Amino acid sequence: MVWLSSKNIKSTRPPKKLSERWLGPFPILKKVSTHPYHLKFPYQWKSIHPVFHISLLEPVKTSTIPNWHQEPPPPIIIEEEEEWEVSQILYSKRKRRKLWYLVEWQGFSQDPERSTWEPAENLKNFPELVKNIHFYILTSQAAIIQELDFLWCLVGRGITKGKFHSW
Template identity: 60%
Template sequence: MLSARLQSVEQVFKQELESAIRKAKKYADRNRKISPDFKPGDKVWLASKYTKTTRTTKKLLEMLLGPFEVLKKISSHAYHLKLSQQWKSFPPVLHVSLLEPVKKSNIPNKHQLAQPPVLVEEQEEWEVAQVLDSKLNRGELGYLVEWKGFRKDPERSTWKPASSLTSSPDLFKDLHTLYPDKPGPNTSRV
């Protein structure tokens, strides 16, 4: 009698457990995405949410970096990417949740502009093409810099503190020779 009762209780527990597992799977699968299947040679974007950079704020960082080429599929959720020298400190094998496929544009003759490089753990320094302007911001001297490879593109020019710009001192002298009234290294910081 007791044995039969225990077996029926065990049977009920198994049924309830299976029911709970089915319900949990049903609700979990509602928001689950099927992971994309990339093939070697495909181009992908890398989400920048976990990258360490020298930028002062993550808000100004590009949301997607790259594009990068897929070299091989490691597992259903990991891919090995071909990373440039700039990204040598970054792991080449990445989880699929950090990758997005590069979509082909149906606009004829549209080319993806190269993104300006992000300094990842100070691995690379970009060359200054021209110094366009200078200003004092909260007592700190800053320069509007045009980068080599992005000339004549005002959206790619950026303000940088003078302390972070150590290369090309002649370009800074040229700016102050042409515009002596612009703030410079000898300007008092009041």
């Protein structure tokens, strides 16, 4: 988990000095190269490119107070069963013909090790979160396909790697 500097991100707040200096925290999806990192943003941030240089990121620091940790919220009791509230769905995958989702639980967002893989039938009460993760994955895949199509067109026209920049 990392904090993202708001230095280059436009805000709707009129005075910049009252805006947050750090946004997040956000989980890291992957290390792209030596310096850029790909972050997992919520659906509402779909218009912001999720790859950032390491200089704009700050690791989330855990408490330095010994033997102290924040207690997660208690489970909700529904029909004599414990239920936990879903914070967000981070990813999805298919395993043995079943759809599974990586779930971040409310109150455990600072601890990525507490995220669990849950079968789709366990998330029937969260259709909006399921829809958002599928939309995020589809748009990410569409962007990759579009970039590959562009590069394939350049290769087809005989433009070599040294003659163009991919920015």
